[in-house]
Structure formats: C-alpha cells, structure tokens
Amino acid sequence: MNKQTNIYMYIDNGELNIDKIADDFSGYLWSIINNAGITESDEIKEIISDSYLILWKNQERLNKNKPLSPYLVGIVKNLIKRYYSSTSKNLINNNIEDYENILVEKDGIDYIIEKKEINDEILKILNLLKEEDRGIFTCFYFNQMSVKEISIENNYSESKVKTKLHRIRNKIRKELLKGGYSINE
Helix, strand or coil: CCCCCEHHHHEECCEECHHHHHHHHHHHHHHHHHHCCCCCHHHHHHHHHHHHHHHHHCHHHCCCCCECHHHHHHHHHHHHHHHHHCCCCCCCCCCHHHCCCCCCCHHHHHHHHHHHHHHHHHHHHHHHCCHHHHHHHHHHHCCCCCHHHHHHHHCCCHHHHHHHHHHHHHHHHHHHHHCCCCCCC
C-alpha cells in the first residue's frame, strides 16, 4: 500500500471499491487503532468497518485527486475519540466534512504510540517494585488517595509516604530514561 495513492485509483465503475481499499488499508488502520489502546479484536473490526462505511456513504464528496489515507486516518481517529467518549456503540456519522480536513500527522500517531509504550513500561517497572511501594504508588496515582489517607491506611507518617513516592518516581524516571524514553520534567 502506498499511503499517497490517490482516491481515483480505488474507483471501479464510478464507485469506490471498498474491497480493494480494505485489502490495502486494513492492516494499517488496525495498527493505528491498536496503538491507540483499543485491543479487542471485535472493537477494532467494528471501527474499521465503520470507517469504510463512512467513506463509502460520502464518496461523492471526496476529492478524487487527493490521497486516500488522510481521509481514512481522519475518520479512524475520530471514531477512536468517539469510542472512548461514548458509551453508545453507534459510531457512524454521515458527514465526511468532519474528517476530510484532518491530515495524517506523523507526530500525532507517534505521540499516541509513545504514550502507550511509556504506560506499558511504567506498569512493568511497577511490577518489579516491592508490594508495599507498588501499593503506595497505586493508591496515590490510580486511586487518587491523598498522602494523608495513604499514611492513615498504612500506619505511616506523611513524610514517609512522600519520601516513598519521591523515590518511586525517581526510579521510574531513571528506568524510562535508561530505556530511551524522553521524560518531560
């Protein structure tokens, strides 16, 4: 698949050939969706199918001389946003104008991928910590407990909890830097 292939290359008998598009783009779209954190095969298939349906329903509005990939990626990115923001599974929008001005941004996709990789790496690092430290970190960052609440629950002084959190953050930061990840201070 050439991401710069113009839309007219996918037109047969005056209509978009969705089968040909699916053959060329499904793997690419699958990886975008998966890297955005959606890993359920059925959910990924649904988003890809919805993107093809949106594209097909709006084929008259497409600029046939433009590459197809920006349209598809724009549609998929918006469907991913809706997936995360909606409890409803009705993801299909009938207006291509919401998607056509979104260009493929290498930095945008790379950013999503890097954030997911960093989160995965942090989870690996946390699993290597002592259970006590992992519990404090989890209570503070995931359960949103205050230092005071953690100190009461674990029968520690507040300064001990703060010190442990500081050390855990430093350990995570060091391990991420060692792994080649850039950390915004």
